[in-house]
Amino acid sequence: MSQGELQGYKGLVLNALKKAGVKIGDLIRITRNGETYEGILIPRSELGDDEHVVIKLKSGYNIGVRVTPKTKIERIGAGVKPSFAAPSPPSEKPGLPKVTIVSTGGTIASRVDYRTGAVRPALTASDLYSVVPELSEVAVVEADILFSVFSENITPQHWSEMAKHVASYIKKGVDGVVIAHGTDTMGYSAAALSFALQNLPAPVIFVGSQRSADRPSSDAATNLIGAVRAAAYAPFAEVALAMHETISDTTILLHRGTKVRKCHTSRRDTFKSINASPLARVEGEKITMLTENYIKRDKNRKLILKPEFEEKVALIKFHPGLNPAIIDWYVDNGYYGIVLEGTGLGHVGRYCFKSLERAIKKDVLVAMTSQCIWGRINMNVYDQGRDLLALGVIPLEDMLPETALVKMMWVFGQTKDFQEAKRLLKTNIAHEFSDRTLYEELP
Amino acid sequence: MSQGELQGYKGLVLNALKKAGVKIGDLIRITRNGETYEGILIPRSELGDDEHVVIKLKSGYNIGVRVTPKTKIERIGAGVKPSFAAPSPPSEKPGLPKVTIVSTGGTIASRVDYRTGAVRPALTASDLYSVVPELSEVAVVEADILFSVFSENITPQHWSEMAKHVASYIKKGVDGVVIAHGTDTMGYSAAALSFALQNLPAPVIFVGSQRSADRPSSDAATNLIGAVRAAAYAPFAEVALAMHETISDTTILLHRGTKVRKCHTSRRDTFKSINASPLARVEGEKITMLTENYIKRDKNRKLILKPEFEEKVALIKFHPGLNPAIIDWYVDNGYYGIVLEGTGLGHVGRYCFKSLERAIKKDVLVAMTSQCIWGRINMNVYDQGRDLLALGVIPLEDMLPETALVKMMWVFGQTKDFQEAKRLLKTNIAHEFSDRTLYEELP
Numbered sequence: 029m030s031q032g033e034l035q036g037y038k039g040l041v042l043n044a045l046k047k048a049g050v051k052i053g054d055l056i057r058i059t060r061n062g063e064t065y066e067g068i069l070i071p072r073s074e075l076g077d078d079e080h081v082v083i084k085l086k087s088g089y090n091i092g093v094r095v096t097p098k099t100k101i102e103r104i105g106a107g108v109k110p111s112f113a114a115p116s117p118p119s120e121k122p123g124l125p126k127v128t129i130v131s132t133g134g135t136i137a138s139r140v141d142y143r144t145g146a147v148r149p150a151l152t153a154s155d156l157y158s159v160v161p162e163l164s165e166v167a168v169v170e171a172d173i174l175f176s177v178f179s180e181n182i183t184p185q186h187w188s189e190m191a192k193h194v195a196s197y198i199k200k201g202v203d204g205v206v207i208a209h210g211t212d213t214m215g216y217s218a219a220a221l222s223f224a225l226q227n228l229p230a231p232v233i234f235v236g237s238q239r240s241a242d243r244p245s246s247d248a249a250t251n252l253i254g255a256v257r258a259a260a261y262a263p264f265a266e267v268a269l270a271m272h273e274t275i276s277d278t279t280i281l282l283h284r285g286t287k288v289r290k291c292h293t294s295r296r297d298t299f300k301s302i303n304a305s306p307l308a309r310v311e312g313e314k315i316t317m318l319t320e321n322y323i324k325r326d327k328n329r330k331l332i333l334k335p336e337f338e339e340k341v342a343l344i345k346f347h348p349g350l351n352p353a354i355i356d357w358y359v360d361n362g363y364y365g366i367v368l369e370g371t372g373l374g375h376v377g378r379y380c381f382k383s384l385e386r387a388i389k390k391d392v393l394v395a396m397t398s399q400c401i402w403g404r405i406n407m408n409v410y411d412q413g414r415d416l417l418a419l420g421v422i423p424l425e426d427m428l429p430e431t432a433l434v435k436m437m438w439v440f441g442q443t444k445d446f447q448e449a450k451r452l453l454k455t456n457i458a459h460e461f462s463d464r465t466l467y468e469e470l471p
Numbered sequence: 472m473s474q475g476e477l478q479g480y481k482g483l484v485l486n487a488l489k490k491a492g493v494k495i496g497d498l499i500r501i502t503r504n505g506e507t508y509e510g511i512l513i514p515r516s517e518l519g520d521d522e523h524v525v526i527k528l529k530s531g532y533n534i535g536v537r538v539t540p541k542t543k544i545e546r547i548g549a550g551v552k553p554s555f556a557a558p559s560p561p562s563e564k565p566g567l568p569k570v571t572i573v574s575t576g577g578t579i580a581s582r583v584d585y586r587t588g589a590v591r592p593a594l595t596a597s598d599l600y601s602v603v604p605e606l607s608e609v610a611v612v613e614a615d616i617l618f619s620v621f622s623e624n625i626t627p628q629h630w631s632e633m634a635k636h637v638a639s640y641i642k643k644g645v646d647g648v649v650i651a652h653g654t655d656t657m658g659y660s661a662a663a664l665s666f667a668l669q670n671l672p673a674p675v676i677f678v679g680s681q682r683s684a685d686r687p688s689s690d691a692a693t694n695l696i697g698a699v700r701a702a703a704y705a706p707f708a709e710v711a712l713a714m715h716e717t718i719s720d721t722t723i724l725l726h727r728g729t730k731v732r733k734c735h736t737s738r739r740d741t742f743k744s745i746n747a748s749p750l751a752r753v754e755g756e757k758i759t760m761l762t763e764n765y766i767k768r769d770k771n772r773k774l775i776l777k778p779e780f781e782e783k784v785a786l787i788k789f790h791p792g793l794n795p796a797i798i799d800w801y802v803d804n805g806y807y808g809i810v811l812e813g814t815g816l817g818h819v820g821r822y823c824f825k826s827l828e829r830a831i832k833k834d835v836l837v838a839m840t841s842q843c844i845w846g847r848i849n850m851n852v853y854d855q856g857r858d859l860l861a862l863g864v865i866p867l868e869d870m871l872p873e874t875a876l877v878k879m880m881w882v883f884g885q886t887k888d889f890q891e892a893k894r895l896l897k898t899n900i901a902h903e904f905s906d907r908t909l910y911e912e913l914p
Contacts, residue, residue, distance in 0.1 A: 082851070178855055180818035184792045212814035216791050293816050293846025339792040345812070347876055348659050349627045349782040357800055369788070371655035373736050375623035403736030408525070412621055433790055
């Protein structure tokens with residue numbers, strides 16, 4: 029039996045699997061302490077553990093079962109790839125709004141490989157449509173694959189491509205665009221398109237899923253239906269992100285692209301609006317606006333496309349013991365700007381001041397956000413904050429650090445002039461700043 | 472009138488202030504649109520705004536008032552420094568537990584400078600005791616100033632000093648130690664002491680405040696009373712952090728040092744336990760444990776002090792467009808370890824793999840946490856996560872990125888041996904890992 033057939037297993041577990049004559053991809057039964065587990069044997073690659081067999085249950089979940097000398101392992105059969113019924117797409121209903129789904133990859137556009145148990149980007153946008161026949165009741169959907177990449181591989185260049193691609197559909201007059209995207213960096217992309225697509229006539233809705241579409245626990249279908257409904261009917265014309273409001277399937281929230289963040293590794297309600305109300309809620313066929321301050325859908329508005337991003341912008345998360353030489357490194361390597369993720373109200377250690385001063389003297393734009401995530405920067409409270417302001421550090425109010433990074437990349441995609449960049453950075457373009465209250469107090 | 476007397480003001484506002492004959496520190500009245508604001512004029516250092524006068528209201532809050540040509544400004548008098556009545560400390564009650572308050576600085580150990588409106592570290596630990604006479608009913612309190620620094624200036628060297636200092640009191644047999652600390656990096660310090668002080672016989676409680684003690688809205692007194700009560704009476708003997716549970720003054724939560732994070736720039740309930748239950752709640756005189764899994768107070772247990780930290784450990788927050796050359800820079804500058812704040816379940820862009828592989832080949836320890844903050848790393852779900860595991864990246868389960876950084880600094884303070892460091896990093900020392908559930912599913 030070759031290594032590949034029991035990839036990643038070793039020691040006691042490897043011996044037990046060999047003895048049972050099973051290989052990766054087989055349907056197996058494990059009996060231990062009177063309990064029985066059935067599932068497809070999947071490979072391991074984690075170093076160090078030689079005690080667990082990992083199987084994929086019928087439910088789609090992976091489970092690790094500890095093997096002891098008393099554990100019984102049997103082969104039941106070959107791993108059966110669950111049928112992934114793809115009926116021919118339902119016929120279009122004329123008269124419904126037109127929505128384009130642009131697929132970029134990610135879990136929502138992926139399926140589980142039942143040989144390895146891994147999730148691969150494989151599902152086409154048209155598959156998605158087939159899997160969710162309800163969409164035909166909501167809109168006339170056109171499906172289009174732009175990329176097929178996991179979102180951790182998305183770069184600012186992809187943002188440019190996405191923006192141009194979406195703009196081409198908007199210009200063709202669709203009623204809305206949905207972008208299927210991996211959840212890992214979907215918040216960054218949503219922020220990017222919020223700056224790149226200005227003066228939108230129709231909504232642009234990002235959507236992802238935390239569980240792939242062929243798993244029973246998947247949130248893909250409900251998220252997608254909510255996103256398409258928003259693209260087709262929502263009264264706003266902004267860039268938003270549609271995901272579960274809670275861990276149940278009842279409501280989908282629409283978050284503003286500049287105010288949203290992935291806050292949990294696995295939950296369906298992982299995305300949260302930070303320092304702002306979500307934009308709207310989709311519940312069944314009903315879309316409820318959650319703020320009065322939004323840009324209304326208007327077919328006659330002319331989109332302004334500004335798709336350039338500059339990658340030479342850094343995000344530095346401050347922490348005790350941070351080496352300020354890292355600031356110098358960015359300056360010496362031609363970076364245009366640095367977003368600091370400071371502590372609390374917007375602070376960094378005094379031992380960083382010299383490097384920050386040098387950066388600013390060399391016309392590197394330095395801005396401050398908070399690693400607290402929630403709340404607003406206020407650098408006027410403490411002496412040390414005032415000193416940072418005096419050095420020329422720009423306080424970014426309640427803007428998310430991730431949005432600040434994306435915005436600075438966008439700003440330097442528009443101009444390389446320091447003063448103009450500073451002006452743009454401080455200008456509220458897509459609700460990245462929430463209103464300041466007169467009293468700088470608690471919510 | 473010198474520049475200093477109206478520091479930071481310019482344009483229209485500067486003229487209006489000059490005309491009114493007021494200077495920084497004066498009590499002034501501003502009348503505008505029929506509304507009146509009274510307070511002490513404080514300096515500005517923020518660049519760019521020449522429209523607002525900033526005054527400190529009697530309540531202690533700062534407020535910006537927009538000045539127009541119609542705005543009236545008058546001097547009412549000299550800024551009166553509010554009296555800060557410090558009664559002589561109440562007499563000690565014999566028989567009460569002994570608690571040492573070690574002051575390191577921060578807002579809880581600071582007072583507002585009424586000339587500049589800024590908060591300065593000035594209040595001594597003994598002042599604190601005077602300000603909160605209720606403490607004498609709770610414990611026999613000994614007060615001690617170790618540092619007087621804002622917490623953004625705290626470094627790993629300060630952690631070592633703190634650990635040794637606290638250990639000296641523990642060895643003298645006190646019933647508990649309270650550490651007054653700035654909130655900005657209090658979470659980092661609490662994690663540091665969780666690793667440095669092992670086998671504790673008594674609790675060590677960090678405490679801070681979001682508003683300084685001489686402001687009416689201060690949370691300093693209630694937090695301090697809660698912390699001293701926990702140090703004196705709590706049944707556990709671990710490092711914890713005491714802060715408001717909600718924005719009201721009724722309950723104080725005790726969070727484990729390794730599982731706590733500052734999550735809001737200004738709210739009193741800014742600290743949250745992440746991926747874990749808080750350790751205990753203080754409500755009036757009652758202390759309720761919120762978990763059954765804790766180390767019990769035991770006078771006879773012998774403290775093990777391991778106060779060394781190594782600063783050459785990096786925290787890299789991954790984002791789209793991250794320059795992998797930064798990984799190389801750390802490796803080439805003799806760093807021992809890198810904590811990645813990856814996306815989602817523990818990913819970084821494939822364009823970083825080569826640099827990570829190089830780092831690991833050169834025996835730099837690389838570990839993965841998630842920038843989601845909540846949830847658990849699972850690098851077995853996607854191909855790309857498995858590839859990172861195969862490279863030798865260590866998944867740190869549900870550990871906070873900040874705690875992972877501190878732990879790795881501590882690990883390399885104990886050993887420079889790669890394998891031993893890896894073993895220590897993966898060993899659960901102070902509840903930095905929460906129990907893994909069999910089903911890797913939602914909470």
